[in-house]
Amino acid sequence: MPDPISLVPLPRSVTWSSGSWRTDDPWGGLSVGVSEELPRTEYALSITPQGAHLTAGSEAALADGRNTFAQIVSDAAGEIPCVTISDAPRYAWRGLHLDVARHFFAIADLETMIDAMALHRLNVLHLHLTDDQGWRIEIKGYPRLTEIGAWRDRTVIGIYRPEGEHEFDDERHGGSYTQDELRGLVEYAQRRGILIVPEVDLPGHMQAAVASYPELGSDPSRQVGVREVWGISDHVLGVSDEAFAFVRDVLTQVADIFPGPYVHIGGDECPRTEWEQSPAARARMNEWGLTRVSEIQGRFTDFAADVLREQGKRIIGWDEVLESHLPDDTIVMNWRRDEGVEESTSRGFPTVVATERFLYFDHAQAKGHEEPIAIPGGITTLEDVFTGRLVPKKLTEEQEALILGIQGQLWTEYIPDAASLQYMALPRLCALAERAWGSPEQSWAEFRERLAAHLPRLEALGIGFRPLD
Ligand code: ACM
Numbered sequence: 001m002p003d004p005i006s007l008v009p010l011p012r013s014v015t016w017s018s019g020s021w022r023t024d025d026p027w028g029g030l031s032v033g034v035s036e037e038l039p040r041t042e043y044a045l046s047i048t049p050q051g052a053h054l055t056a057g058s059e060a061a062l063a064d065g066r067n068t069f070a071q072i073v074s075d076a077a078g079e080i081p082c083v084t085i086s087d088a089p090r091y092a093w094r095g096l097h098l099d100v101a102r103h104f105f106a107i108a109d110l111e112t113m114i115d116a117m118a119l120h121r122l123n124v125l126h127l128h129l130t131d132d133q134g135w136r137i138e139i140k141g142y143p144r145l146t147e148i149g150a151w152r153d154r155t156v157i158g159i160y161r162p163e164g165e166h167e168f169d170d171e172r173h174g175g176s177y178t179q180d181e182l183r184g185l186v187e188y189a190q191r192r193g194i195l196i197v198p199e200v201d202l203p204g205h206m207q208a209a210v211a212s213y214p215e216l217g218s219d220p221s222r223q224v225g226v227r228e229v230w231g232i233s234d235h236v237l238g239v240s241d242e243a244f245a246f247v248r249d250v251l252t253q254v255a256d257i258f259p260g261p262y263v264h265i266g267g268d269e270c271p272r273t274e275w276e277q278s279p280a281a282r283a284r285m286n287e288w289g290l291t292r293v294s295e296i297q298g299r300f301t302d303f304a305a306d307v308l309r310e311q312g313k314r315i316i317g318w319d320e321v322l323e324s325h326l327p328d329d330t331i332v333m334n335w336r337r338d339e340g341v342e343e344s345t346s347r348g349f350p351t352v353v354a355t356e357r358f359l360y361f362d363h364a365q366a367k368g369h370e371e372p373i374a375i376p377g378g379i380t381t382l383e384d385v386f387t388g389r390l391v392p393k394k395l396t397e398e399q400e401a402l403i404l405g406i407q408g409q410l411w412t413e414y415i416p417d418a419a420s421l422q423y424m425a426l427p428r429l430c431a432l433a434e435r436a437w438g439s440p441e442q443s444w445a446e447f448r449e450r451l452a453a454h455l456p457r458l459e460a461l462g463i464g465f466r467p468l469d
Contacts, residue, residue, distance in 0.1 A: 006453035063193025090438020093405025101131030104175035118192035120433035132207035201266025268318035298325030345399035358388030422464035
């Protein structure tokens with residue numbers, strides 16, 4: 001029997017049968033239960049003329065089953081075809097990253113993205129909460145982070161080129177979330193089967209914090225502002241006791257707000273310029289017995305890991321953390337090169353594949369001037385996301401087993417509002433979900449056809465997307 005309802009991602013096993021369940025209240029008629037007889041990641045859904053029944057091996061798998069059910073009932077008005085589904089994901093980490101620092105998004109906008117993720121059985125929202133251009137999270141004892149660090153007076157217009165001249169918009173931009181708002185978001189996500197992993201990017205990407213508290217930088221007598229252009233800032237954390245106390249205070253509060261097992265500590269793109277020029281940094285290196293300036297970053301990584309371990313959490317870092325000392329319990333998030341995945345897994349680190357080549361959704365989706373301006377650095381089409389090689393060929397079986405999953409990235413330098421965010425995320429997010437779930441292999445043409453039938457569902461839910469070509 002041909003599929004009467006298009007599902008994205010496609011479950012492992014779907015058998016439609018004739019007959020239907022007539023109901024005006026499908027959620028009311030769904031019975032659910034966790035069963036110890038099923039593997040923890042598996043769910044089974046059956047719809048018969050009498051009703052619908054969902055069992056799963058865990059609460060997480062139950063959420064997956066509910067999210068599949070949501071697709072089935074969303075467009076089957078009053079008459080739902082009978083089906084038997086048995087399903088489990090390939091990867092435990094099916095992630096979407098969202099940068100709320102370069103542009104601020106209201107909680108309601110984040111909830112819409114969570115809805116979109118849940119519908120596609122993605123289960124990790126990686127929230128990039130701090131960066132040079134904005135600090136977005138309330139930290140008790142550091143009010144200037146949100147009074148000053150959350151706001152920039154103006155923003156560069158158009159594509160930023162470090163060597164070029166630029167115009168600015170002269171509009172104050174910013175905003176931040178209270179701890180209570182973030183706790184509410186955590187709960188909203190949890191109810192839909194999604195874990196929020198917070199990121200505090202350190203020791204680089206810290207200009208907004210240094211603008212709020214100059215003593216956190218390498219030269220306390222210098223006042224910098226919140227960064228108004230994109231690119232990489234030299235204003236990173238200094239090595240003072242104040243800077244380390246700050247890291248402890250921030251991570252301790254973050255660990256308390258976000259109950260999940262992981263905190264992302266960034267670690268990417270940290271210039272050493274200020275450390276190289278700082279007598280205090282040189283003195284610290286002597287004290288710590290370090291010979292290379294880059295090892296200062298390793299001290300931050302170790303310190304952050306220790307603080308978070310005390311809270312029962314593990315750190316995650318972008319793959320640059322591999323370049324200096326790294327605790328054994330780190331999880332690596334690879335964005336730059338395939339060799340990074342080979343290295344992290346050969347050194348035994350669980351790894352999330354977030355490759356810039358195929359999974360950066362801030363890239364334009366097509367050539368041509370009809371597309372909104374996007375980050376320079378390449379085009380990533382929907383087909384690229386569906387077909388690109390994500391996990392390097394060369395891995396051994398042991399290394400493969402260390403791949404936790406895959407994740408799409410939404411950096412928001414060129415994504416100023418919720419409509420743009422949805423346009424850039426979808427439908428690439430659908431292809432990401434298909435791969436993260438490990439759906440039965442289909443050709444690009446088959447996927448595209450299934451997607452064409454699925455997109456009206458997004459429209460009905462009020463979620464924006466780029467139409468298919
Ligand atoms: C990154 O794109 N800087 C992780």
